[in-house]
Amino acid sequence: MLRHLIQPLDFTTEEFEILFGLADDILQNPKKYSEVCKGKLLASLFFEPSTRTRLSFESAMLRLGGSIVGFSDAKVSSTAKGESLTDTLRTVENYADIAAMRHPKEGAALLASKHMTTMPIINAGDGGHQHPTQTLTDLMTIRHYKNRFDNLTIGLCGDLMFGRTIHSLVRAMNRYENVKFIFISPNELKMPKQFLDEIDPENYIETTSLSDVIGDLDILYMSRVQKERFVSEEEYVRLKDFFILDNEKMRHAKDDMIVLHPLPRVNEISTEVDNDKRAVYFEQARYGMFVRMALIMFLLNLEV
Amino acid sequence: MLRHLIQPLDFTTEEFEILFGLADDILQNPKKYSEVCKGKLLASLFFEPSTRTRLSFESAMLRLGGSIVGFSDAKVSSTAKGESLTDTLRTVENYADIAAMRHPKEGAALLASKHMTTMPIINAGDGGHQHPTQTLTDLMTIRHYKNRFDNLTIGLCGDLMFGRTIHSLVRAMNRYENVKFIFISPNELKMPKQFLDEIDPENYIETTSLSDVIGDLDILYMSRVQKERFVSEEEYVRLKDFFILDNEKMRHAKDDMIVLHPLPRVNEISTEVDNDKRAVYFEQARYGMFVRMALIMFLLNLEV
Amino acid sequence: MLRHLIQPLDFTTEEFEILFGLADDILQNPKKYSEVCKGKLLASLFFEPSTRTRLSFESAMLRLGGSIVGFSDAKVSSTAKGESLTDTLRTVENYADIAAMRHPKEGAALLASKHMTTMPIINAGDGGHQHPTQTLTDLMTIRHYKNRFDNLTIGLCGDLMFGRTIHSLVRAMNRYENVKFIFISPNELKMPKQFLDEIDPENYIETTSLSDVIGDLDILYMSRVQKERFVSEEEYVRLKDFFILDNEKMRHAKDDMIVLHPLPRVNEISTEVDNDKRAVYFEQARYGMFVRMALIMFLLNLEV
Structure with a gap:
């Protein structure tokens, strides 16, 4: 089943334990995980700038051996041409395996996730709302x-x-x-x-x-x-x-x-x-990168 | 011989068949092609923003195992310092193996291609003109x-x-x-x-x-x-x-x-x-990515 | 010991010889070095735009098999939220193995380097000052x-x-x-x-x-x-x-x-x-890419 991370409490405490346990193992054995996302693409979709969060996600994906496509600023996106968020995301779903998405509007990540059939969405911040x-x-x-x-x-x-x-x-x-x-x-x-x-x-x-x-x-x-x-x-x-x-x-x-x-x-x-x-x-900030590595693996159902 | 793609009909219908046949094979056997561009660099030169086209090209190159350098916006380029397009491209030719170029001026890709000695240029849109x-x-x-x-x-x-x-x-x-x-x-x-x-x-x-x-x-x-x-x-x-x-x-x-x-x-x-x-x-949009993968391979004379 | 490159004469003429000798060998045998930075991340931190220098650094790192995170423009960085340069760099140090940094203020790279414990800083230009x-x-x-x-x-x-x-x-x-x-x-x-x-x-x-x-x-x-x-x-x-x-x-x-x-x-x-x-x-420009490849290897103490 396709899972997303939209709100901080989308995961149970048991799932938290799996996630933190995995993050801890990555932290201690980074080499073991350095190619687990080889051939996978993370779409890094920042409809508003957030360098710190973006770099953390991108570093996480790269340290798992994956690659990045995306944008760091709303002005550069197709929504400037009047495209709906859903259409943008449905297009990106053709290119990427997983997406980290930051958007100034509350509920944007949730809305997008409802239209996905293959691509997990990670909410990287939506307005003043959630930043799981x-x-x-x-x-x-x-x-x-x-x-x-x-x-x-x-x-x-x-x-x-x-x-x-x-x-x-x-x-x-x-x-x-x-x-x-x-x-x-x-x-x-x-x-x-x-x-x-x-x-x-x-x-x-x-x-x-x-x-x-x-x-x-x-x-x-x-x-x-x-x-x-x-x-x-x-x-x-x-x-x-x-x-x-x-x-x-x-x-x-x-x-x-x-x-x-x-x-x-x-x-x-x-x-x-x-x-x-x-x-x-x-x-x-360092632990943030490791937990994002674990999260990407978790949502893509990847194991070593 | 160095080939570019500047206009939609630069290729014969026979070449189209080769290209679409290859794209189809990539679509059906993506793993077979996942490292064919290893060590190769695509210059993604967007002198005006076009997120959709850029993401498609970049995803295509990354899914072939290659890498990306570039910019997504004219303001960030050296042309802002009064440099000619030709000089910019001749410099980029030192870094990259192939370029996808979007430019607001009609004929920009054609002009650039005339000065290349090793780097194929793909016209990713020039003004209201061509978008092959x-x-x-x-x-x-x-x-x-x-x-x-x-x-x-x-x-x-x-x-x-x-x-x-x-x-x-x-x-x-x-x-x-x-x-x-x-x-x-x-x-x-x-x-x-x-x-x-x-x-x-x-x-x-x-x-x-x-x-x-x-x-x-x-x-x-x-x-x-x-x-x-x-x-x-x-x-x-x-x-x-x-x-x-x-x-x-x-x-x-x-x-x-x-x-x-x-x-x-x-x-x-x-x-x-x-x-x-x-x-x-x-x-x-998905077929667009696969045909761009085939195009990159075609222009770089790569085979599996 | 952690080394940086802040000023052009930070290296002795003997170190120059090592560096240029290595650059020359990379130029002649690029394949030999194509995976030497596998799993390593370069932070490409351009607090002001400089496409030419940025592309050269990023191409250098990618041609060594490494990856890139970063930004190409100050507006997109956390300093816009009032963060000190030192804090930004200390955060980035958690993600990346080495940084190339361009900043409009003289002395910025030197200041940043003083707070690093693991990440070498390469000054990619600081104001009207140095561009080693x-x-x-x-x-x-x-x-x-x-x-x-x-x-x-x-x-x-x-x-x-x-x-x-x-x-x-x-x-x-x-x-x-x-x-x-x-x-x-x-x-x-x-x-x-x-x-x-x-x-x-x-x-x-x-x-x-x-x-x-x-x-x-x-x-x-x-x-x-x-x-x-x-x-x-x-x-x-x-x-x-x-x-x-x-x-x-x-x-x-x-x-x-x-x-x-x-x-x-x-x-x-x-x-x-x-x-x-x-x-x-x-x-x-081409020799610039090769010498940057050698520099990255030198500062990361990497050999083939």
Whole structure:
């Protein structure tokens, strides 16, 4: 049966285990997998630019021995000539074996996937909506450092209102036993009620102070406050510096706490923190590539 | 001898047969050809964007085991610095084994080809002029479904005045025995006289009604009415909806008629037709990739 | 130890010899090297467009059997979201084995290289500053035709004030014995004093007449007068045509003089000269690809 990855929770926790187990094996034995996608084509369809995500997918496919066709910008696509998204994807299905697709419209990947007969679609971000491979990346990193998804206290800091990667990560982690969430944000950017309602009230608290809670955390997930979310420049400047992580705050954190960030970072993590061994946000990008390799294999039903 | 493909009729009907025979064999035995271009480079030189054509060429080369260098947009090329097209191509000839080139100026591919000593040039579209691999795609699709090029009645519908793919297809089909053309268009967009003059008057008719003639057709070739051809928005809107193909019209067509379209489609074919087995325009894109694979092999003198 | 190529003279003359010897062997036995980079990824990071340089690097990597990820334009990169260059490069380091980087800011490649732990950086041009692989290309071409770097008289003609490739070539050639420089330019575009000061006064002369000196040259290095350097259109037009090379001037040159040009050429070399066997500027682009192949192998410590 043709499978896609449209939303972060399209896979069961059992499927997550298969995926992360495979990603881990690829990480440890890259040579073993270096030709598993030989002769296969990934369509890299970025209807809006996202260099980081695109490079991760393309590197993943190339490191499996596959090839890439695609575009990195909407202006270059046929939709500029009035073509429907469905038609574009049905055409690409003739060329490629699997597609990673980024689109500014919510639901674009889901719509496209409904018309496919042979080509799995990976949602590489659709508007402010879903970005499931970022969630896989976050989980893979947690699994690598903590070796479990249960019995963890995770702090989520910054823009909790608009941060789609945070919403998805919370939902994914909430599927495991005894996970405590600490939501750290200015009042203007609090976690939306619809997401809080899904969590047992005993399993979360909300706070406006990173310093007060950092000592309790196993994981600190920092997020960027996106300029484009704010109505005025002043409002942006006032809020973005609110919850900056620096060495002083890190002094109060556990020795084995890890700091995650989906990147790009602007200034919400001071660069002085980069040299702290607990800062693993650059390594995180690396785990993202490996989990995408596993995902491509999984959706193409490939084994070594 | 160095060969190029600049115009649709650069190849004889005998060479067409070699090409389509090879394309057919690749289609049936893709594995056999998956490394035939190993170590070869295709320069994908798109001085204006054309995602569909570019992806088809690049997929073709990659599925032969070759690699791609190039650009998808004029702004990114050295011609922006005042370099002549000839100089750009002579430089690229040092890097690549074969080139697919799209350019907004008529005659650009021909000019470039005259200065090459080792690198075959494939014209991937030059202005409103020629687009020979679209013609190869159309013919390959006809051959696949009809198993012949002679004794066919083909209807061409839509913008017959400016549609270069239609002009080329008519010329190519007119080389075969007993091919009847039915030209279906509004009076404002009729087939130009210069093309009609090449056809035996007994072998074509002109009409403004798709419904009247659809029952006679073995092949219906639909075409997009390009917005950019019209002087006013009103004129465009009035004409573009004139000859829309829908299920009601399809009821009167033969059971084995096939519907072709070079794509992208806007609304000249209602999406309800997509599910009709006679609608083969998405499959057509697939045959386009296979015929481009054959073409690359042909121009590089490669065999398996 | 992790090595980068940031400035043209980062390598000793002994290392140059290793590099050019390797490039020469690749040129003569390309098959031997066609899989040496299998499984390796080059990050092609062009924060400003430079098609010629980019295609040369990408062709080089592909001809070694490696793969490419990257971007050809700043607008498409994460720096647009306010990310620091260092963060971008640290992320890319997770995906790629080696990077070629072009950036409009002087010193960008050097800054990036300081934060790398596994990925060699090749400076593919930083602002008006350095472009070391062009220098390697120039030297490789000289070595190919002259079989030596010493005892040569080299004329440098055109924009000597702003031409970074000329500054670098002069510094590189000045490391060899008995190299004479003849600087040919309008007074407004003379070689800057800081570069002249590094040369033994007996080893150079300055002139405003190409015709007067062309007969003495073993090598004539022509350069483009870049429009963007001038304050007014009139000033540009007046100066750019000053030192045009044509067949009449070539009549007075030695039979074995070679004409180099970094390309793109606008009109400083008349196209009639292209057919002269001494005009080797298109071949030069080819040697550039081979020396980049050698460079990639050198920095990745690869051998066959």
